[in-house]
Amino acid sequence: MPNSLAASINEAAIRRLADVQSYQRGREYFSAGKVESLKVQGARASALVLGSQLYSVTLTADDGVLDGSCDCPVGSDGDFCKHCVAAALAWLNRSGRGKVQEVTPGGRRSGSSTGAAVVRRALEKAVRVRNFVPYREATGWASGVHDAIDSIERLLNDGQAAAVIGLCESALQSLLGAIQSVDDSDGHFATLRDRLQDLHYRACQEARPDPVELARRLFQFELHSDFDVFYGAVERYAKVLGAKGMKVYRELAHAEWAKVPVRTAKNEGSDWGRYFHITHIMESLAGTSGDIEERVAVMSRDLSSAYDYWKIAGLYREARQHDNALLWAEKGLKAFPHHTDTRLREFAAEEYRRRRRHEDAMRLMWAEFSERPYLESYKTLQQHAKKAGAWPAWRERALAEIRLRMAGDDHSTLVAIFFYERNPEEAWREAQAGGCSDDLWIQLASVREKEHPEDAAPIYLKQAEAAVAATSSGRYEDAVGHLVKAASAMQRIGQGAEFVRRLEALRVKYKVKRNFIKLVEQKRKWLYLS
Secondary structure (H helix, E strand, O other), X not given: OOOHHHHOOOHHHHHHHOOHHHHHHHHHHHHOOOEEEEEEEOOEEEEEEXXXXXXXXXXXXXXOEEEEEEOOHHHHOOOOOHHHHHHHHHHHOOOOOOOEEEEOOOOOEOXXXXXXXXXXXXXXXXXXXXXXXXHXXXXXXXXXHHHHHHHHHHHHHOOOHHHHHHHHXXXXXXXXXXXXXXXXXXXXXXXXXXXXXXXXXXXXXHXXXXXXXXXXXXXXXXXXXXXXXXXXXXXXXXXXXHHHHHHHHHHHXXXXXXXXXXXXXXXXXXXXXXXHHHHHHHHHHHHHHOOHHHHHHHHOOEEOOHHHHHHHHHHHHHOOXXXXXXXXXXXXXXXXXXXXXXXXXXXXXXXXXXOOOHHHHHHHHHHHHHHOOOHHHHHHHHHHHHHOOOHHHHHHHHHHHHHHHOOOOOOHHHHHHHHHOOOHHHHHHXXXXXXXXXXXXXXXXXXXXXXXXXXXXXXXHHHHHHHHHHOOXXXXXXXXXXXXXXXXXXXXXXOHHHHHHHHHHHHHHOOOOHHHHHHHHHOHHHHOOO
């Protein structure tokens, strides 16, 4: 059957159907090799054209008159768009450009790979969400999308890398729209996203698309997309983009970065979250440059907390620029002198110690301990004071400070410190003098039960009853465990009968707690020892 398209497609017909701008842009698309999968069947031809995404074009001839349709916004309105122009020019030049799939009357193509247009339609159908996908149906929905992505991978393996690039980008856009209507508690989106992004990257490595256009698309994805789509793209695609693409990416990023305000402690409540994406992009660009000053310039745009100064100081320390590291640490301490980030004080103290400025280091560590007079800051104070060879004096000062501040009925901090220092006798005296937290009482009892069962037994009994009274979940293992230990301790000091009396009183008092009563019966031989 003669192909009637041959009598219909020529330069004049294409120019007549398209406006000047569409014709010119169509020629550029054709010249750039953006027409893929051109297939011909009688008076009909179809192709895929890579624009901002992959578009499907159909060319027809009716009584010698050329017509075209495209699913882009312009083509959907019935106009002969730039994609139609590109496809028509590809048909005219088919002998010298691209691969044409001739389709036999029986419908079989002279190629083995599934057409990109078919894959695209299947993908759109799989992703589409008409209402809301509840949790129980989300796995099935994701499985269907995975099947469609399998088809994209087959296209890549069949050598259609250029088409795969557009398909992946279009699929990611569709997923971003659909996932809002899916209960994604199991994280299906992340898996689908990563598969598409991996295929996209592989396709870009093979097809080597226009680096300028690729840079622009990747930047827009990373800047505006939620769910980390193309997050960190500039680092991953640096070699694919090359110098030309990276230059464009940097220009776009710097233009956006210029809109970001400097953030300090005075405006820490500002909506900085809206700048998260561009901040990460700038950090990535600075990282690829290897220029530490560029990285600091980005990081110093946000100095709203002591932590921000600590990060910059740490960056300089990694680069062995210790003077700059201390300079930034001191800037942070000046900006946040009170209740500052513990890590920043410790960082500055380490830098002072490096310079043998032990007095300056201890001044910072004392300020930290004074604001947080607890075990952890006590340990940090000890660490630095020992390096300065002055721990005994600082220890006495720290203990005196704790005694001055502690509440009269809670000596928990001192008890914890003496346990840390492996001085259980001193810990016991402090607990006896002013009390401590329940967990410390249990720790004291476990230490004293061997040599002083008379001290341990009352603690276990008290903690057991408190645990029974407080439990509402039906789990009484801890409470009964304390009772077993109390039974053993009281048996050893000849008070087994007294323990049984106390236990029976508990059973009567908490008889409605059936799980407790049941567990006591299960542990009878360890509880009723006399």
